[in-house]
Amino acid sequence: MKIAIIGSGMAGLACAARLTKAGLAPTVFDKGRGIGGRMATRRADGGFQFDHGAQVIPCDSDGFRALMDDAKAAGHVAEWDTGEGKTRVVGSPGMTALAKYVAQGLDLRQGTEITALTQTTEGWDLTANEALGTFDRVICTAPAPQAAKLAGHALTDPLGAVTYAPSLTLMVALHTALDVPVTQTNPTDALAWIAHDSAKPGRPTQNCWVAQASTDWSIAHLELSKDEIAARMLDLFLTHHGLDATEVAYAAAHRWRYALVDTPLGQPFVTSADKTLYAGGDWCLGPRVEHAWQSGTAIADDILSAA
Ligand SMILES: Cc1cc2nc3c(=O)[nH]c(=O)nc-3n(C[C@H](O)[C@H](O)[C@H](O)COP(=O)(O)OP(=O)(O)OC[C@H]3O[C@@H](n4cnc5c(N)ncnc54)[C@H](O)[C@@H]3O)c2cc1C
Incomplete structure (x- = not known):
């Protein structure tokens, strides 16, 4: 059976890994250069490294925990003591490490944006x-609005009910250390989260x-330009910490239009x-990496049960 998977985020990779383990040989296409989708790590000149998408990897289900335990034993995820009285789990040396672990042995075609899907008598x-x-x-494991554009006409369930919150994200490197907690949740009305990325396990010793x-x-x-977003968010960040611009070694922004699922579909996937034809991703079950993994795995199981 010839199988194509659109998207090398956690949903697409989980689906491909399960199918590959069962003896099938899916091909994964992704428009991005790197794998992992919103589980993203950016490296910039100067040795700076930032997790600008997913920050930590919570785990509630047995299936996902088994993957996380294996990845931890193999050194691709690690515990991060954030000083909050609990540890969090992150990819190591970056959030994409978990994606790379799941992607081992898969047929990946990065830099390939699927622009049309057409059903013929052959497939x-x-x-x-x-x-x-x-x-x-x-x-198709693209975010729901993109999946609907590509494949919606053939799918049995409406993807239009799914909603997302966007996230504008600032990556900033400082010249000197900051004496603040390594994570700050809702530190101001405008900022929902600040993390000292370099304090995560396995990161380069930079001050990133x-x-x-915040969603609002x-x-x-x-719709501001990325430069304008970076300038405004940098101002918020510096003001909050009482710093001035001479402290800044690097700053850039990323716009996640479909960042966190607000209203999931409520079922693990949709199919024609x-x-x-299948569509899935985090948007089926919730806003986290674990939900993406569950959706991708459920699609693979459905295909295998019918094979
Ligand atoms: C800022 C931010 C913070 C987050 N924080 C957390 C967190 O702390 N913990 C957590 O668990 N989750 C977090 N998340 C959510 C988490 O990142 C997602 O739930 C998960 O990564 C989604 O995986 P996915 O495979 O469903 O989708 P994606 O990761 O979005 O993968 C979809 C892939 O499809 C590709 N694609 C789309 N269209 C096409 C096309 N036409 N052709 C080819 N390829 C295409 C994209 O390039 C992408 O790689 C966060 C997300 C963001 C943005």
């Missing part, structure tokens, strides 16, 4: 900037910080009536 034709061939099964704007602030400033 599904995939198009990027060239024809990619015909597939018996296609699994990530700040996420993100919505209000979503003939079960040849």
